[in-house]
Amino acid sequence: MVDLSAAGRGLRNLWALSLGGGIAPRHRTDSIAIATGDHRTVRRYADDDQVRAAREAGRMPVLLVPPIAAPASCYDLSADHSVVAHLRDSGRVPYVLDFGAISYADRAMGFGDFITDIIPEAIGRVLDDYRAPQVDLYGWSLGGTLSLLTTAAQPVQTRRVRSVVTVATPLDYNQLPGYPLARALTKPTGGMAPTVLLRLLGGVPAPLVQVAYRATSWDREAKKPWFIATHLGETETLRRMETIDRFQRDFPGYPGRLVEQMWECFIYRDELVGGVLDFDGHTVDLADIDVPVQLFGSHRDALCTWGAARHGVDLLSRSPHLQFTTVESSHLGLLAGPDAAIHTWPAIDDFLAGVDTLVTGAVAPT
Template sequence: MLDVSGAGESLRNLWSLTLGDGIAPRHSTEHVVVATGGHRTVRRYADDEQVRAARAAGRAPVLLVPPIAAPASCYDLSPEHSVVAHLRDTGRVPYVVDFGTISRADRGMGFPDFIADIIPSAIDTALADYDDEGGQVDLYGWSLGGTLSLLTAAAAEDRSIRSVVTVATPLDYNRLPGYPLARTLAKPTGGAGTTALLRLLGGIPAPLVQVAYRATSWDRELKKPWFVATHLAETETLKRMEAIDRFQRDFPGYPGRLVEQMWITIILRDQLAAGVLDFDGLTVDLHGIDVPVQLFGSHRDALCSWGAAHHGVELLSGSPLVKFTTVESSHLGLLAGPDAVAHTWPTVDDFLNSVDGLVDARSSRV
């Protein structure tokens, strides 16, 4: 018998993807905006009752830090793959700092703006909203957001950070394809040509970032028409594809000063892998991080090799606890996909619970 319902589903999905407004509306987990401002909007993804319950249980709020050139929606990708919803549903209170749109007008922003101003300000905002001023947060960062989280923890002059989670965060650019060659080619001129180009551009514009990100999964882009054609009746599968496509279209750009510092400090001078970085006079020593850290890596990640992520185990020598977990998935899949749901999220839960235990143990000894 002819499957009329399946044919109807296929036709509806085809219309929605081509001439309609999409298969599903843009997703956004219910939240409260607790602060706005220049590149530092902070949202809380829990209601007042959930905040009171988490505070009574002695749980620290979790501040999620996005990468510079990816939207903060990475933590709320879809109903099934929302990091913030999962944290809320497990009794945590998640906050997200949103850096917003990056334009040429922001070309003077560098790493110090984020790690010594914007993120510490977001930490203060989260703690004030959580009614725990003088307390601590757990930082949680994906990709370059993990780098920013670690640098913030290293630069912090107070005790406002309790632990750090990084997902698919490269900490040794020697282990990323292409970077050692780029350093070798640039060595005779000290990278002057690339530096001049970056200054001329004022950073890396959003369209270039979007194209570059798609290029890392070029096989997915080439296969997409066939994928759609063979999955037209599978609405849930197409919803996930649509959510990823929307996410990629929202990528902002890199501010000029920051990308120049990445080029000179992290790539040319290899200071990230060594652990001590100098950003125009602001020295950050990653060896000084003295809080528990959970790292994640994958052999299937096209943007962050397993070795580049695993380097943190030896790099973060001052931490009392450094855990590394391998979850074989794509760069985004490590954070928000079926593999993340099955492996990354439960591991983060266990890690945060263990940090709760460490804090309780210290408190009982005082």
């Protein structure tokens, strides 16, 4: 007997995905913009009462730093998998820095702009809004790299970062597929071949970033028509698929100078492995980081191998409280998915609670 309700649901879902406006509206957790500007908008995901309660409990604000070429919505992916909602509901006050769109006009922006200007300004905005002396930084993928570099670049005497959490952040590009080969192939040109192309393009345009990200899960893309056809009646399953597709379509590009520096410092000159990097004469040493740090890695991550993430344990030797946690999931799933909700988020809750305890002079849990 044909299930007419399921058939009707399937037809409605097919229409929504193909000609309609989608199965479900985009999710947005309520927020307040405390600062706006080019590549430096900061939003707070808590109301004044929640801020007051967190401050009275002695908790510092959490500033989430996105990757350059992924939208800030990574921290508010869906109602079920929202990092900011989880932090808020656990008694923390989350803020998100939004770099916005990246265009050809931004081609001169490099790491120095982010780690000595944009992110420090966002930290100041957060501390002024929350009325706190320090902030906990939290970054996914390259957002974790930016968080660590920003912390290392700050003078120890005036450091405003209390701790750093990085999720799926590669810190050894030798352990990422393809990069050692690219370095070897471009060695006869002194590593200039990619740099010349990047300068012509002014960076990596958003469409190329979106295609490259989708290519890392090519099997998912190839199977998508069949997946949709066999799950037409499963609205919730298709809603999750739609959420990821929308997220991928929003990817911005990389600014020219920054992606040149990624090639030069992270890959060709291999400076990231040793932790000492030179960005146009501005030297940053990750060994200078002397705050608690938590790192996450996965053996299932196609973009950041487990070894590339765990290399941070060797780099951050001065951290007084260093944790590395393995959560087996995809690159995005490690941050905002069922695996994150079950494993990543509770581990970060425990880490931040341990940092709270460290500040009061007690010993943090291991």
